[in-house]
Amino acid sequence: MSTVEPGNVLVERYRLGQQASTDLAAATAWEAHDLILDREVRVTLVSGPYAGDALDSARRAALVTDPRLVRVLDAGSDADNRRYVVTEPHTGITLTEIVSSGLVDEQQARAIVGEAASALSVAHARGVHHTALRPEAVRVDGHQVRVTGLGLDGGLASGDTLNGKPAQLDAQGLVALLYYAMTARWPGHDLEADWIAKDTLIPLPAQLDASGAVAPLSTLVPHVDTDIDALVGRTFDPSGGTDGPMNPDDVTTALAPWGEVSVVASLPGFVQPEPEGPRRQSIADAFSGEGAPPVRRPVSGRIARNDETIATGAGAVPAGYPEPQSEYTYEPQAYGQHSPVPPPPPEAAPQGYDQFGQPLGQAQPGYDQAQYAPEGAPQQYPPQFAPGGYDPNSGYYEQDGGFATQPAPKRGGVNPTPIVLGLVGVAVVAGLIWAINAVLSPPPELIADASPTPTVSTSASGAGEEGDDSAQPSPPAQTEARPLIDSAALLGTLEWDGQTIDHPEAVERAFDSDPATFYFTTTYQQAGFGGFKDSLGMELKLREPATVTKVELLTNTPGGKVQILKGGAGGEVLAEGAFAQTTTFDLTEPVESDSFTIWITELPQVSDGFRLELYEVVLS
Numbered sequence: 001m002s003t004v005e006p007g008n009v010l011v012e013r014y015r016l017g018q019q020a021s022t023d024l025a026a027a028t029a030w031e032a033h034d035l036i037l038d039r040e041v042r043v044t045l046v047s048g049p050y051a052g053d054a055l056d057s058a059r060r061a062a063l064v065t066d067p068r069l070v071r072v073l074d075a076g077s078d079a080d081n082r083r084y085v086v087t088e089p090h091t092g093i094t095l096t097e098i099v100s101s102g103l104v105d106e107q108q109a110r111a112i113v114g115e116a117a118s119a120l121s122v123a124h125a126r127g128v129h130h131t132a133l134r135p136e137a138v139r140v141d142g143h144q145v146r147v148t149g150l151g152l153d154g155g156l157a158s159g160d161t162l163n164g165k166p167a168q169l170d171a172q173g174l175v176a177l178l179y180y181a182m183t184a185r186w187p188g189h190d191l192e193a194d195w196i197a198k199d200t201l202i203p204l205p206a207q208l209d210a211s212g213a214v215a216p217l218s219t220l221v222p223h224v225d226t227d228i229d230a231l232v233g234r235t236f237d238p239s240g241g242t243d244g245p246m247n248p249d250d251v252t253t254a255l256a257p258w259g260e261v262s263v264v265a266s267l268p269g270f271v272q273p274e275p276e277g278p279r280r281q282s283i284a285d286a287f288s289g290e291g292a293p294p295v296r297r298p299v300s301g302r303i304a305r306n307d308e309t310i311a312t313g314a315g316a317v318p319a320g321y322p323e324p325q326s327e328y329t330y331e332p333q334a335y336g337q338h339s340p341v342p343p344p345p346p347e348a349a350p351q352g353y354d355q356f357g358q359p360l361g362q363a364q365p366g367y368d369q370a371q372y373a374p375e376g377a378p379q380q381y382p383p384q385f386a387p388g389g390y391d392p393n394s395g396y397y398e399q400d401g402g403f404a405t406q407p408a409p410k411r412g413g414v415n416p417t418p419i420v421l422g423l424v425g426v427a428v429v430a431g432l433i434w435a436i437n438a439v440l441s442p443p444p445e446l447i448a449d450a451s452p453t454p455t456v457s458t459s460a461s462g463a464g465e466e467g468d469d470s471a472q473p474s475p476p477a478q479t480e481a482r483p484l485i486d487s488a489a490l491l492g493t494l495e496w497d498g499q500t501i502d503h504p505e506a507v508e509r510a511f512d513s514d515p516a517t518f519y520f521t522t523t524y525q526q527a528g529f530g531g532f533k534d535s536l537g538m539e540l541k542l543r544e545p546a547t548v549t550k551v552e553l554l555t556n557t558p559g560g561k562v563q564i565l566k567g568g569a570g571g572e573v574l575a576e577g578a579f580a581q582t583t584t585f586d587l588t589e590p591v592e593s594d595s596f597t598i599w600i601t602e603l604p605q606v607s608d609g610f611r612l613e614l615y616e617v618v619l620s
Helices: 050-061 095-100 106-125 152-156 165-183 226-235 248-255 283-288 307-312 414-441 446-451 504-510
Strands: 014-020 026-035 039-046 074-078 085-086 139-143 144-147 487-493 536-555 559-566 572-580 582-602 613-619
Touching: 014 039, 050 074, 050 144, 050 152, 050 582, 095 139, 095 165, 106 139, 106 144, 106 165, 106 248, 106 559, 106 613, 165 226, 165 248, 226 504, 487 504, 536 559, 536 572, 572 582, 582 613
Parallel strands: none
Antiparallel strands: 014 026, 026 039, 039 085, 074 085, 139 144, 487 536, 536 582, 536 613, 559 572, 559 582
């Protein structure tokens, strides 16, 4: 792996970029770009004695789809025997980074671990387990929890974490994450194992009580929920009892319900952003030296209003003040002793009119000259607003120059109501005309009967013949059904340790029209299926009987031997040969059937054994 550098293209598809961080000792991660699908990916090159286990478990994890699980996109080996696993990019911040800023409160800890448990429950239903949960494997991206390393991490840690109860191991890891988020102490499996990189930040182990059990959560976190405290106690019972959760579903049930996940809410209070304060001092206070304390902008984003505005309602004018008479908010000519803002310059008005458009010599509408008090008396006219939306009475400054409590100015322009009514009327008239035409027009059958009779071509044998038979149209040709694969099933599978090997759950990926997905067999150490059996079949069942003349197999593993059979096992052999990147079988004559079988008698050889990777099957 020392020869890998930024800019290298892996398997003629993934262009490597910057090297990414990983806490796996036997792995090197890279940010990469998929040249075929034009998307960003993460490429992890694996090595060591458990590299083969990592590839096999990653391929199984590729069958699991959940937005909270970082999906495995590809896994295999290149020509230089470099083994790789391609996943979605890692986004967000790890639980380690969150806890490094401070402990997580109980609600957010429940939400983060609850989402992770729900995601692993989906994987558990498909028989896939993580088995290597730790703080670095859980990320929070905004309101989304992402679990990384499904399949890959557990494969590289096979020598330390693999046991007979992987589902229970995941359940214990989830409860350990809950305990760690609230205490910064790790009660789970040993993270100083060989499969963890030596430069990884390892959390402190959990404290133990006199009996050797993990210290109860209630002794470290005040006012913790008794159910959560009991869950931790059952999970890490030193007596090895079975009262704890046995799978991720049990953890999900124990933590539900939980609220929304938020990376900001997960941080402690002393690092959360404070609500925005007032932008400037009140101008009224600057002149008078007195005034109410400035109003802080609410966290909810709603505009603060003073007591006078609240009493009169939003948009109302206080008692004693006139209603606005034009689209502009104007001020009277007289100003008090402490008027903070001078009147705006008057706009040009026609000769004989004042700055407000009123005839000279007439009083301002809505104002009584007697209302202006002598100097020193409290102001009785409407308050003046500074440019930019500043209100000296409330101490609130709005950058965009508007108040929710200020009456919206009336805007001039064309009244749209007549235009809209006119358009509606035109639409109604057009609809009536269309309806009348539809009623009065002849039905389509009459129009078709009135059209000229089309010329019908006859067969070559009937060319030149005359009579009634020649005038009759020939029956339409029967359209052959397309060979559409409806389902598939494996033939000749084996049971091993209670599970069916050769991945029958992945057969649908061989005909899903997506070249990024593929079906794969178990990796054997011999071409003849390790001596456990002599063949394996994949029966393709068509939606309806159809005629097939060509069978194409797209694979990533050339070699081996394969036959194409008509029907199921024991059917007629239509073609045979070896696998290639694109294996094409042209049948000697068209064959009509409702099923065809790909019968594998010898597996292709790959870097870590013998395995078939079948990307797509195309029948035509």
